[in-house]
Each structure stands twice: as structure tokens, then as C-alpha cells.
Amino acid sequence: MSTPLLQVRDLAVEFRLKRGLLRPARTLQAVRGVSFDIERGQTYGLVGESGSGKTTIGRAILRLVPSSGGSIVFDGQDIGAFGRHTPLAYRRDVQVVFQDPMSSVNPRQSVGTTLAQAIARHRPMDADERRREVRRLVDSVGLASYYTERYPHELSGGQRQRVAIARALAVRPRLIVCDEPVSALDVSTQAQVINLLVDLQREFGLSYLFIAHNLDVVRHISHRIGVLYLGRLVEQGGAEAVHGAPSHPYTRMLMASTLVADPKVQAQRSRERRGQVRSELPSPLAPPTGCAFHTRCAWAAENCRTVMPLLQAAPQAGVQGACHRLREVAAPRAGAPLEGATA
Ligand SMILES: Nc1ncnc2c1ncn2[C@@H]1O[C@H](COP(=O)(O)OP(=O)(O)OP(=O)(O)O)[C@@H](O)[C@H]1O
Numbered sequence: 023m024s025t026p027l028l029q030v031r032d033l034a035v036e037f038r039l040k041r042g043l044l045r046p047a048r049t050l051q052a053v054r055g056v057s058f059d060i061e062r063g064q065t066y067g068l069v070g071e072s073g074s075g076k077t078t079i080g081r082a083i084l085r086l087v088p089s090s091g092g093s094i095v096f097d098g099q100d101i102g103a104f105g106r107h108t109p110l111a112y113r114r115d116v117q118v119v120f121q122d123p124m125s126s127v128n129p130r131q132s133v134g135t136t137l138a139q140a141i142a143r144h145r146p147m148d149a150d151e152r153r154r155e156v157r158r159l160v161d162s163v164g165l166a167s168y169y170t171e172r173y174p175h176e177l178s179g180g181q182r183q184r185v186a187i188a189r190a191l192a193v194r195p196r197l198i199v200c201d202e203p204v205s206a207l208d209v210s211t212q213a214q215v216i217n218l219l220v221d222l223q224r225e226f227g228l229s230y231l232f233i234a235h236n237l238d239v240v241r242h243i244s245h246r247i248g249v250l251y252l253g254r255l256v257e258q259g260g261a262e263a264v265h266g267a268p269s270h271p272y273t274r275m276l277m278a279s280t281l282v283a284d285p286k287v288q289a290q291r292s293r294e295r296r297g298q299v300r301s302e303l304p305s306p307l308a309p310p311t312g313c314a315f316h317t318r319c320a321w322a323a324e325n326c327r328t329v330m331p332l333l334q335a336a337p338q339a340g341v342q343g344a345c346h347r348l349r350e351v352a353a354p355r356a357g358a359p360l361e362g363a364t365a
Contacts, residue, residue, distance in 0.1 A: 025098065026059035026060055027097055027196060027197060028059065028060040028229065029094070030057055030059070030079070030093075030095075031057045031094075032057055032092035032093070033053055033056040033082060033091070033092040033094065034051065034053055034055065034091030034092055035053040035075070036049050036050060036052065036090045037050045037052055051253055052075045052306065053082070053253045055254060056079060056092070056248075056250070056255050057255070060229050060231060061229070061246075063229060064230075064246070065223065065232050065243050067232045067234070067241070067243065067261065068231060068248050069233075069235060069237050069276060070251060071235060071251075071276070071303055073252075073306060075253040076250055078253075079231075080231060083096075083116065083199055083231065084116060084118055084199055085104070096115070097115075097196070114193045115195055115196045117190035117191075117197070118190065118198065119183070119190050119198060119201070120186070120201050121201060121206055123174075123183045127174050127186065129173070131173070132170065132172060132173055133170050133172050133185050134170030134171065136185065136189055137155075137189060138152050140189050141155055141156070141192045141193070143193070144193040144194075145192075159191060159192055162188070162222065162225070163184040163188045163222075164184060165184055165185070169181070169185075179207050179211065180207055180211035180215060183207065184218065187203075194226075197229045197231065198228060199233070201233045202233055202234055204216060204239060205235070205236075213242075216242050219243060220243060230243070235276075237277050238265070241262075241264075245260070246258065246261060247264040249273045249276065251272045251315055252304065253306065253309075254344065256315065256345070257269055257270040257273045257336070257341065258333070258341070258342055259338065259341030263339065263340055264338075265277075269336035269352055270336075270344065271320065271321050271345065272315045272318075272319075274351070275298055277291065278292075278295040278298065279291075279295060298318075298320055303318075304317055311328060311330075312326050312328045312329050313327075313329075313346065321347045321350060323346065326346055329346070330344075331345050336348050337349060
């Protein structure tokens, strides 16, 4: 098997918060000890609540924030060795699609101009060839060729996201960081954009880091899934295994809090939710001791308050969980797989 396209090892990212009028300077550890691989032509899905560190990991890969520890190796090259200036080849190889497509397009430029500029920056070709390439791009994201004349305000949310994807594709990337690319879209448009990303992955052999807070959405596109809680991975494994029978109490909580159309599945998730501890997400500035999830965990025992659990093999094949009570959480009586999870 070939080496992964991207290897993240023990990644840490911290933000120094300046001192205010009434408070001292503080350090927020947004990401701590995170390790995962993205295989060539595959998708790694990253899920977690708001503030869990998903975007920060994406930004560290894009070199938009410096890491404070660990390493990120892209195609065998440690990107920490790049120094202050990111090489053009890396900026081309690793692209991003944001939740808000308007943030990556100029509202005063037509779709055609936006795409032509992206091509010109990284792939020298004559004007005729560039025009043909722009048409190929809009076609590959499922838009008719007349959309090259349109401006962003004339497009629907789904169409804008297709343009943002075409813009990322324009430079022939190898990895795309998809940061909540469908969260702002209605459910049917979400499915269309996800199907498009899957088709493009097959056609161009792309790898994705797919970031979202909804485990159901992530599962549709991912080969592997990592679940983040307060900057640490608490569960990771094959997408079907993690989604089908979550091993970590936090993953179960995330699943139970996601609404689904199927009333039977929804009833089961509601029952699961009733058995959970209702508590706010702790401040990332003062994460709880031991297992950071213990303040919200129905399974928490004494050692969970004091000893931080490391990722270890879960009963589910190929899954790792960072929990002292993995076996009990996975036991049928305490935590039968969430019904319909694999539907
Ligand atoms: N530039 C920054 N300066 C200070 N703190 C930051 C900065 N960027 C992120 N953070 C903090 O780091 C933590 C992780 O944020 P991040 O945006 O990565 O989370 P997230 O899981 O992507 O959440 P969301 O889904 O809301 O984007 C949060 O507590 C956030 O407030």
C-alpha cells in the first residue's frame, strides 16, 4: 500500500490571547496531540461541536496558522520545514472550500473571470485554451456553460458552492480541505454537493479533509472519521464502524443530538439523548482534568476525573477510542448501537 498523502502527527496549535483590561494574557490550546492520515484518493472526515478545533486543524494544514507542536507531512515532505514562505507547489496542491463560498470569490467578478484567474496563477496556457478549461471546469461541477457569464449574487447557495469547488479544482489540487462546505445548504442541495464531491474524487483521484459538525453528513463522504472534543481526537476509525456503532460516549452524544427524517431512528436517538448528562461545553481555556468529556459523560467514573485516557483499540474492529470505559459503553445493555445508524 502506498504511503498516505497526508500524515498528521501529535499536532498542537495554541493561540495566545492578549491581556485585557481586567484579565491576564492566556494561552488557548485549540488542538492537542492530534494524529491521523489521509490516504490518496480518500476522505478523512473530522467531526465535533463548534470550538472543538476542526477549522484550526484545516488551517494548520493550509499553513494559515502555525503549529506549536507535532508535524504535518504532505507527500513525504514535512511542511514545517518550508519556513515562512509556503512554496507555490504546496499552495497549488492543497486547496480549500469554505462554508461560505462568497468568502473565496470576488463578488464583482463573473464566474468565468474568477476561474480564469485561478488557472492563470498556477497553470500557464494561452487565452483560448484557458477559456476552454473554464468551460470544462463549470461542466465538471454540473453547471451549464452560460454560468461563466454570471456573477455570484445571481447564483443560489448550491451553485455558489459549485463555483467554489470549481475554483479549487482549477489549479489541479491533490488535497482539498472542505470546511463545512454543505452546512449552509438545505438538505437536498447538501446531498447534491456531496455527490458531486464524491464524483470529482473518483474522476481526479482527489483526497479530502472533510470538516463538519454532523456525523450523518460526514459519514456519506468519508472513508475514515475522527471525532474531536476540545482539541483532542476521542475516537477514530472506518466511517461505517464509527457511524454505525459509536464507541465513545461523546460520539454517541453527537449522534443522538442530530435530527433525522426517519421517525423510528429519531425516536431511538431521542431516547438515547434522555439518558445523557445535560451540561454545557466547558471552556477550552480551562478544559476539565482527566478525560475532558467527564463533566458531560453518563459513564464517568472516578478515574475519568483524574487520568486522561489515551486512544486505544475499541471493541469495534479498526476503531480507536480515548475512554476508560470503552468496553462498557460498547456493551449491548449500556449502549446498543444506535438504531438505524447504518441505514
Ligand atoms: N485566531 C484565533 N485566536 C484565538 N482563538 C482562536 C482563534 N481561532 C480559533 N480559536 C479558538 O480555538 C478553538 C477551536 O476553534 P475552531 O474554529 O478550530 O473550532 P471548530 O471546531 O472549527 O468550530 P466551528 O465549527 O465553530 O468553526 C475555539 O475555542 C476558538 O475560539
